[in-house]
Amino acid sequence: MKLTPTKYIWMDGKFKLWKDATVHLITHTLHYGAGSFEGIRFYDTPNGTAVFRLQDHIKRLFYSSGVIGLKIPFTQKQVCDATVELLRKNKTKSGYIRPISWYGEGHMGLDPSGAPVNIAIACWPWGAYLAAETIRVMTSSFIRIHPKSTRSDAKINGHYFNSVEAVLEVKKAGYDEALFLDFEGNVAEGSGENIFMVKNGVLITPALGSILSGLTRDAVMSLAKDLGYKVVEKKFKLADLYKADEVFLTGTAAEIVPVRVIDKKTIAGWKERPVTRALDKAFKAVISGENRKYKKWLTYIK
Ligand code: PMP
Numbered sequence: 001m002k003l004t005p006t007k008y009i010w011m012d013g014k015f016k017l018w019k020d021a022t023v024h025l026i027t028h029t030l031h032y033g034a035g036s037f038e039g040i041r042f043y044d045t046p047n048g049t050a051v052f053r054l055q056d057h058i059k060r061l062f063y064s065s066g067v068i069g070l071k072i073p074f075t076q077k078q079v080c081d082a083t084v085e086l087l088r089k090n091k092t093k094s095g096y097i098r099p100i101s102w103y104g105e106g107h108m109g110l111d112p113s114g115a116p117v118n119i120a121i122a123c124w125p126w127g128a129y130l131a132a133e134t135i136r137v138m139t140s141s142f143i144r145i146h147p148k149s150t151r152s153d154a155k156i157n158g159h160y161f162n163s164v165e166a167v168l169e170v171k172k173a174g175y176d177e178a179l180f181l182d183f184e185g186n187v188a189e190g191s192g193e194n195i196f197m198v199k200n201g202v203l204i205t206p207a208l209g210s211i212l213s214g215l216t217r218d219a220v221m222s223l224a225k226d227l228g229y230k231v232v233e234k235k236f237k238l239a240d241l242y243k244a245d246e247v248f249l250t251g252t253a254a255e256i257v258p259v260r261v262i263d264k265k266t267i268a269g270w271k272e273r274p275v276t277r278a279l280d281k282a283f284k285a286v287i288s289g290e291n292r293k294y295k296k297w298l299t300y301i302k
Contacts (some may be wrong), residue, residue: 003124006090010082011120028103028115033158035102038047039252041061044093050298052287054080057227064154065101072101072119083121087301096126126173134260135176140166144180144188144210164192182210186235193251197244198275207233216250223282245269248276256280
């Protein structure tokens with residue numbers, strides 16, 4: 001997906017021009033994938049630009065960095081403040097933010113000890129991630145990374161080859177997005193989204209264990225409870241998913257995306273999808289600042 005550059009990128013405490021925010025070839029993370037990153041959205045609301053769940057995303061960035069022993073030389077608050085300042089300087093009203101921390105130049109070999117630690121934040125305008133209003137999903141022949149192979153609940157750069165490979169596979173077959181099963185054959189998540197199904201008015205989503213603990217997943221679970229739906233986190237199989245009344249994916253980039261087809265099977269209630277529509281409406285009320293209960297999730301750029 002081609003993106004439109006903004007003017008500045010924050011890198012190691014300084015604002016650099018987009019074109020100058022580069023890294024050296026001998027950058028540890030480029031070779032071995034031991035970096036961590038986040039994806040955050042910011043929205044144009046009636047009260048100005050607002051970042052959704054900034055502190056929670058930065059907290060997860062620090063958690064993921066900690067998993068690979070990477071000590072970010074800033075506090076979470078400093079990184080949040082730098083994000084706000086970046087949006088202010090770039091004057092972008094809505095879009096996507098990419099904080100990233102990595103092991104830098106001059107150290108090779110798998111042990112990153114002693115390598116310099118770098119951190120940067122970029123942002124750019126970004127519309128819908130999955131272009132269609134409803135999507136067709138294919139189960140990948142690759143499984144989601146095994147939770148005993150890596151700390152699969154962290155957002156580590158190298159983990160994403162698993163997703164890239166699955167996306168390449170399903171796009172080749174003409175589908176919009178990949179679905180992973182876990183190592184036990186349970187439904188896990190999308191390449192960059194969590195998954196929910198609705199059955200008889202109950203929302204069911206895979207329990208944590210093999211998936212990323214998505215912040216949109218968390219938001220949707222809260223909103224569903226507010227709307228009076230029962231939410232269950234449990235293991236389930238593809239056969240259950242095929243029989244669901246509604247299925248949708250959730251993620252920062254994708255937001256809430258209704259699924260029409262999974263592996264050639266049409267989801268019965270994809271067109272009406274009353275629960276998905278209600279949740280989408282509720283989510284929009286949160287990100288626009290209309291729902292005051294969740295105003296703590298919005299950081300306004302003044
Ligand atoms: N799973 C994976 C593998 C992801 O990359 C993402 C995107 N961060 C998600 C789920 C959704 O997480 P969130 O709602 O926090 O963006």
